[in-house]
Amino acid sequence: MRWYQHLFWKFFLTIWLISAIGTGLTVWLVQSVAEHRQSLVLLETRARAQAELILERYERGEADTREALRDRGQHREMRWRPLPLWIEDSASGKALYEMPRPAPDAKHSFRFEVTSPSGRRFLVIAALPPEGFYLEKILAFMVSAQAVFVLFVSALASLLLSWLIVRPVNQLRRHARDLYTQQNLSSRAADGLSRRSDEIGQLAREFNQMANYVEDTLTAQQRLLQDVSHELRAPLARLQVAAGLAEQRLGEGDATAARINQECERLDGLIGEILSLSRLDRTDPGGETFQLQRALEELVADARFTHPQRQITLEVEPAGLQLAVNPLLLQRSLGNCLSNALKYTPVESPVELRASRVRGGLEIRLRDHGPGVSDELLQRMTEPFVRGSGGHGDGYGLGLSIARRALERLGGRLSQRNHPDGGLEQLLWLPEAVVR
Amino acid sequence: MSGERLLLVDDDVELCELLADYLGHEQFEVDCCYSAESALQRLRQGESYALLILDIQMPGASGLELLQQLRPSIRTPVIMLTGRGDEIDRILGLEMGADDYLGKPCNPRELLARIRAVLRRSGQEPEQDSLFPERPLEEQGIRLDPGLREVHIGQETVELTSAEFNVLAYLMQNAGQILTKEQLTERVLHRKLTAYDRALDVHVSRVRQKLARVLGSDIEVIKTIRSQGYQFVRSRG
Incomplete structure (x- = not known):
């Protein structure tokens, strides 16, 4: 996931953007309306004062008002640049004081009446200043202290909000992941989550119900399998002895008796595998420190013993590597992977076993030079009772499941991939904590 | 039998x-x-x-x-x-x-x-087997008496089970030679070695432990020869 694909940042950016634009716009509007009003009041005061001055002089009969006004030196009363004004006699409508231009229309001006000292009423028209450039105003606003403040506060608010939403979701996700990757069936949403009264609380409670259901189902299935297998063993043991008795009577080498024995052994093998699969969960993963090289040599020696014509190479780097786990679990796991590799590859092809330190732990690579496996099988090959084609047909599809479970029991992980140069590569990884 | x-x-x-x-x-x-x-x-x-x-x-x-x-x-x-x-x-x-x-x-x-x-x-079936030496053996201060089926180190008696005794006897009789696991399993346990068969290894390690209890753990009389088998180290001189 890239950073922008995270729910947190999506929430954060959306909330931030919307709240910053919303707040900023409101602040800006309020501010500009207030400014506008203030400037109108100021303008009217100035226009009124100017008009009153003109009218006063006009009625005193002083010289041409226009000239008088232009001559600013003589009229100290006016401290600002004169505004463009149009003054009409309200009664006659005769223009008293005119600009060269015609008076602007109502939209671009404002009008008010002034009473002259003699009591006559005059209409004054004042031009509104032209509107300022908007973009300029906005840009000016954006670098203003208000805008920075708005951005900062809305960033804080959106951080808080997205954290509040995303944190419980992430917690719940961790529990869900625990449930299937760690095989931790007892993983449940924490109390803090499931006690919430909102939708997240509901989700947490529903997750817990689902986890209960999964745990119950899986435990019951495992127990059933184990009980059935265990109970099957006693009659099978008797069956084998009974077959032996029949063989005694029929004479050794009797085909039927041999066949019964063969099928008994198959059944026994299958039951044994199922039992050892379910037993793994109760095996203690800890153990004393041992030499990895020696353990692997034993394993390879066993494999050479059962497959004397195969070429199996072993390499441990560094040679003195020591592990502190239950060696039986490791040998079980690797042994099953190895016999799987030997079973599904041509007799003349070599099998390479290489153990090495990697960052974060230990990696054992088991590479064969067989045909590899299909992508579909690659996904499913460590599931129970899944078998590849091309073996000798006497397996039960449990070997790699046992290998995976045994390794997971040690805190490790088993994965398979097709090697780019052909053949299957099985990777057994163990965490740093068990390497000495 | x-x-x-x-x-x-x-x-x-x-x-x-x-x-x-x-x-x-x-x-x-x-x-x-x-x-x-x-x-x-x-x-x-x-x-x-x-x-x-x-x-x-x-x-x-x-x-x-x-x-x-x-x-x-x-x-x-x-x-x-x-x-x-x-x-x-x-x-x-x-x-x-x-x-x-x-x-x-x-x-x-x-x-x-x-x-x-x-x-x-276990010796129930008397000697058609040449496994056992007639006379007592002595190597590295360990005295093994096949007649009494007893092992002594100095004044101390080492208690061994019959399988452990046989392992030690065969190794001592062939002191200095490397014996493969196949040989040992066949001669001592009287059966073929099978894959994942740890019986012999466990017997050897038990013998080692019991000897070390008397000899001290720094003296290694039975050596593991990697990917070959076991060897009883011959006394010097």
Whole structure:
């Protein structure tokens, strides 16, 4: 996931953007309306004062008002640049004081009446200043202290909000992941989550119900399998002895008796595998420190013993590597992977076993030079009772499941991939904590 | 070897009857006990057997507990029947002094072969076997007396089970030579080495431990020769 694909940042950016634009716009509007009003009041005061001055002089009969006004030196009363004004006699409508231009229309001006000292009423028209450039105003606003403040506060608010939403979701996700990757069936949403009264609380409670259901189902299935297998063993043991008795009577080498024995052994093998699969969960993963090289040599020696014509190479780097786990679990796991590799590859092809330190732990690579496996099988090959084609047909599809479970029991992980140069590569990884 | 008395300890009554029947056809006399407690009682009463066949998984006291109570005072050879895949039980059993193990359920013919092998090497069947030297051996201060089946270091006696004694005797007789696991299994345990077979390794490691208790742990008289086998180091001079 890239950073922008995270729910947190999506929430954060959306909330931030919307709240910053919303707040900023409101602040800006309020501010500009207030400014506008203030400037109108100021303008009217100035226009009124100017008009009153003109009218006063006009009625005193002083010289041409226009000239008088232009001559600013003589009229100290006016401290600002004169505004463009149009003054009409309200009664006659005769223009008293005119600009060269015609008076602007109502939209671009404002009008008010002034009473002259003699009591006559005059209409004054004042031009509104032209509107300022908007973009300029906005840009000016954006670098203003208000805008920075708005951005900062809305960033804080959106951080808080997205954290509040995303944190419980992430917690719940961790529990869900625990449930299937760690095989931790007892993983449940924490109390803090499931006690919430909102939708997240509901989700947490529903997750817990689902986890209960999964745990119950899986435990019951495992127990059933184990009980059935265990109970099957006693009659099978008797069956084998009974077959032996029949063989005694029929004479050794009797085909039927041999066949019964063969099928008994198959059944026994299958039951044994199922039992050892379910037993793994109760095996203690800890153990004393041992030499990895020696353990692997034993394993390879066993494999050479059962497959004397195969070429199996072993390499441990560094040679003195020591592990502190239950060696039986490791040998079980690797042994099953190895016999799987030997079973599904041509007799003349070599099998390479290489153990090495990697960052974060230990990696054992088991590479064969067989045909590899299909992508579909690659996904499913460590599931129970899944078998590849091309073996000798006497397996039960449990070997790699046992290998995976045994390794997971040690805190490790088993994965398979097709090697780019052909053949299957099985990777057994163990965490740093068990390497000495 | 006909007419040997065997004691079969297993909680499965029907299986015991069938096995007694089967082994009876092979000229063994089989007594059955259905719990560890009754077996212990019978043995304490002084009944003697050539061999015990012991199921590990029993309600009440397990076969391992029974074994623990028997050893070292009762030296009757023992074959354990363990559940398949119970490597830990097997190794524990061997370390406690069992002579061999067999996964259960098992082919009765295999059981018969193991019984015969254990009986042969426990000396019940007198010497058609050249395994044992006539005269006492002495190497590295360890004195092994085949007649008395005793091992001494100085004044101390080292208690060994019959399988452990045979391992040590064969290694000492061939001191200085490397013996492969196949050779040792065949000559000492009287059967073929099979894959994932740790019986010999456990016996060797038990012998080492027991010797080290007297000799001190820094003296290594039995060496592991990597991917070849074991060797008893010859005394200097």
